[in-house]
Amino acid sequence: MQELLSSLVSVAFHGLAYGMILYVISVGLSVTMGLMGFANLAHGVFAMAGGYVMLSAMNRFGVPFPIAIAMAFVAVALGSMVLERLLYSRLYTAGELEQVLFTIGLIFMSVSVARLIYGTLPQPVYLPEEMKGQLQFLGRDFPTYRVFLIVFSIVIVGLLWFGVERTRWGAMVRAAVDYRAMAQSVGINTSRLFTLTFALGSGLAALGGALGAEIIAIQPTYPFEHLVFFLIVVSVGGLGSLRGPFFAALLIGVADTACKYWVPEFGAFFIFVATIAVLLWRPAGLFGRAA
Amino acid sequence: MSVNHAGGYIADPRTRPIEWLPWALALLCYFVAPSYLPLGSYVLTMIIFALSLDLILGYGGIITLGHSAYFGTGAYTAGILAARLTGEPLIGLAAGTLAAGLLGFVTGIVILRTRGLALLMLTLAITSLCFEVANKATAWTGGADGLGGFSVRPIVGLFKFDMFGKTAYLYCLVVLFASWWVVRRLVYSPFGASLTGVRENNLRMHAVGAPVYRRLVIAYTISAALAGLAGALLTQTTQFVGLKVLGFELSGELVVMLVLGGVGRIYGAFIGPLVYLIAQDYLAKQFPEYWYFFIGAILVMVVMFARGGILGILDAGIDRFRRGFR
Numbered sequence A: 001m002q003e004l005l006s007s008l009v010s011v012a013f014h015g016l017a018y019g020m021i022l023y024v025i026s027v028g029l030s031v032t033m034g035l036m037g038f039a040n041l042a043h044g045v046f047a048m049a050g051g052y053v054m055l056s057a058m059n060r061f062g063v064p065f066p067i068a069i070a071m072a073f074v075a076v077a078l079g080s081m082v083l084e085r086l087l088y089s090r091l092y093t094a095g096e097l098e099q100v101l102f103t104i105g106l107i108f109m110s111v112s113v114a115r116l117i118y119g120t121l122p123q124p125v126y127l128p129e130e131m132k133g134q135l136q137f138l139g140r141d142f143p144t145y146r147v148f149l150i151v152f153s154i155v156i157v158g159l160l161w162f163g164v165e166r167t168r169w170g171a172m173v174r175a176a177v178d179y180r181a182m183a184q185s186v187g188i189n190t191s192r193l194f195t196l197t198f199a200l201g202s203g204l205a206a207l208g209g210a211l212g213a214e215i216i217a218i219q220p221t222y223p224f225e226h227l228v229f230f231l232i233v234v235s236v237g238g239l240g241s242l243r244g245p246f247f248a249a250l251l252i253g254v255a256d257t258a259c260k261y262w263v264p265e266f267g268a269f270f271i272f273v274a275t276i277a278v279l280l281w282r283p284a285g286l287f288g289r290a291a
Numbered sequence B: 001m002s003v004n005h006a007g008g009y010i011a012d013p014r015t016r017p018i019e020w021l022p023w024a025l026a027l028l029c030y031f032v033a034p035s036y037l038p039l040g041s042y043v044l045t046m047i048i049f050a051l052s053l054d055l056i057l058g059y060g061g062i063i064t065l066g067h068s069a070y071f072g073t074g075a076y077t078a079g080i081l082a083a084r085l086t087g088e089p090l091i092g093l094a095a096g097t098l099a100a101g102l103l104g105f106v107t108g109i110v111i112l113r114t115r116g117l118a119l120l121m122l123t124l125a126i127t128s129l130c131f132e133v134a135n136k137a138t139a140w141t142g143g144a145d146g147l148g149g150f151s152v153r154p155i156v157g158l159f160k161f162d163m164f165g166k167t168a169y170l171y172c173l174v175v176l177f178a179s180w181w182v183v184r185r186l187v188y189s190p191f192g193a194s195l196t197g198v199r200e201n202n203l204r205m206h207a208v209g210a211p212v213y214r215r216l217v218i219a220y221t222i223s224a225a226l227a228g229l230a231g232a233l234l235t236q237t238t239q240f241v242g243l244k245v246l247g248f249e250l251s252g253e254l255v256v257m258l259v260l261g262g263v264g265r266i267y268g269a270f271i272g273p274l275v276y277l278i279a280q281d282y283l284a285k286q287f288p289e290y291w292y293f294f295i296g297a298i299l300v301m302v303v304m305f306a307r308g309g310i311l312g313i314l315d316a317g318i319d320r321f322r323r324g325f326r
Helices: A002-036 A043-061 A065-086 A096-118 A144-166 A168-178 A180-185 A190-214 A227-237 A243-262 A269-281 B017-032 B034-059 B068-084 B089-111 B116-136 B166-187 B190-200 B202-207 B212-238 B248-261 B268-286 B288-305 B309-325
Strands: A134-137 A140-143
Touching: A002 A043, A002 A140, A002 A144, A002 A168, A002 A190, A002 A227, A002 A243, A043 A065, A043 A096, A043 A190, A043 A227, A065 A190, A096 B116, A096 B248, A096 B288, A134 A144, A140 A144, A144 A168, A144 A190, A168 A180, A168 A190, A180 A190, A227 A243, A227 A269, A227 B116, A243 A269, A269 B089, A269 B116, B017 B034, B017 B166, B034 B166, B034 B190, B034 B212, B034 B248, B034 B268, B068 B089, B068 B116, B068 B212, B068 B248, B089 B116, B089 B212, B116 B248, B166 B190, B166 B212, B190 B202, B190 B212, B202 B212, B248 B268, B248 B288, B248 B309, B268 B288, B268 B309
Parallel strands: none
Antiparallel strands: A134 A140
16 A cells, blocks of 8 residues: 555656646747647757756856856747747748648758767766756655755746746737737737747747756657657647647656556557547547537 | 649549559569569558548548558467467458458547547547557567468469468559549549538538548548558568557658648659668668658648649649640
């Protein structure tokens, strides 16, 4: 009994950490897909880029952990802004096929660039000293870094929720998601809104990639390997919502961890079956509005 | 919209003389470049696969990133059959086609009710699911090591597969010819016309009373069966099945090949794999890092500047050339 309880707690805890990271990475995708109707398969590229920025800052230049995290966010947000202005914005009105192809092209390019610079091996992660140990809580040990991940992600989720639900910028974003033409005609500069939102979403992905480098290894195949999971979070949760992907990410994080722990022979089987079931039941996702 | 997709229903479905050109070239290759026949067989196989995708993507307008599910099903069916029951190639082809067609029918019924992102996700999820099944069912599929060590008997007991790939090449060519004939007949039939209608304007097709969903399911099933045929062919000509045949990367590459050649015009499915695979054979060996960058860049360029692919560029060139004379 004691054993079962402790494995339950452990699965819930690690699943929570994984789910939180998935959410921080994917929430930007949900917003860009919902807001701009853009099928951006290259979202994982930003997460990978964030991971690489943080790890090279720390490993090569000895930058302290918090500053390296901030650098990942800023660098990727700025880079994605340039990409959005130069390339993405030209395809907002194009068909879904064009968007899919374009973003697959971006993935291919980023994979080969990453391989050229960093080689094929996963990047080593050296946590700062104060993050290394275990935390005692209710007589159990929890890895400090994972506790930090969960707390940090909760703070980000809170900020994001506040930003979208309680600020003027959030109101503009929600207006544009609901009815772009109407938002435009009441004087919202939607193209600037798009750029800023896109940059924020990519920056968040970078943050997720950097923070989660210890859980999801940073290697050149990253954008391809984990694409399915990011897309599952978004499509199961529902496009354009903040709440949907949150629950979807937690569900997937916990379910995936539980499967790996108790029935490793099933692998990711359960998740794919669940995804298919949810999408057939509600094609617009759990919290999405019917198209 | 129709500017990008030149293909579709035409009033005169008779074969134009130029349509015999690919076949003449393919036969010429057999005599001129015998050392490239294994690559040639692979190209022919991928052309069948690309044709199957063209049917649903180019004509039906269904965007899928999971077509390798059917290719892989065909490949594994043929492989398992050869390993356990019989190495007779024609039976293997039929079984692979049937199995993939069946899977296509069952999954098509279910997923074609959705559209857009949900549909894209469902195709991805189905492929991932098939991949997981093949990965874990090691007793049948060999798992990550792949399935090999089976032998394929001579075709109809007469033509033995030789080590230079001569028989395999001609075998692929004959199967491709049959697939081309089927796809061409389909595309130029009233069924093909109504499929093109669904691609161009789904709502209007509903409005004129066309059974859109049924048409899509039929097209999807045929396409899956063709993909399975290509998979079975690959198994028999290489005598090996790896997990890669079910991978999402293969689906992605397939879409890239088709788009490179030109979507919705049959011959795009010929040109695309040919150019892509020859370039890959040449470049990927020497510069593996740059190869993916190159392909990615080409893809971005095609989307930005040349949505009709290589054949689209050719069309535009010929158009300009003709206008120059007027």
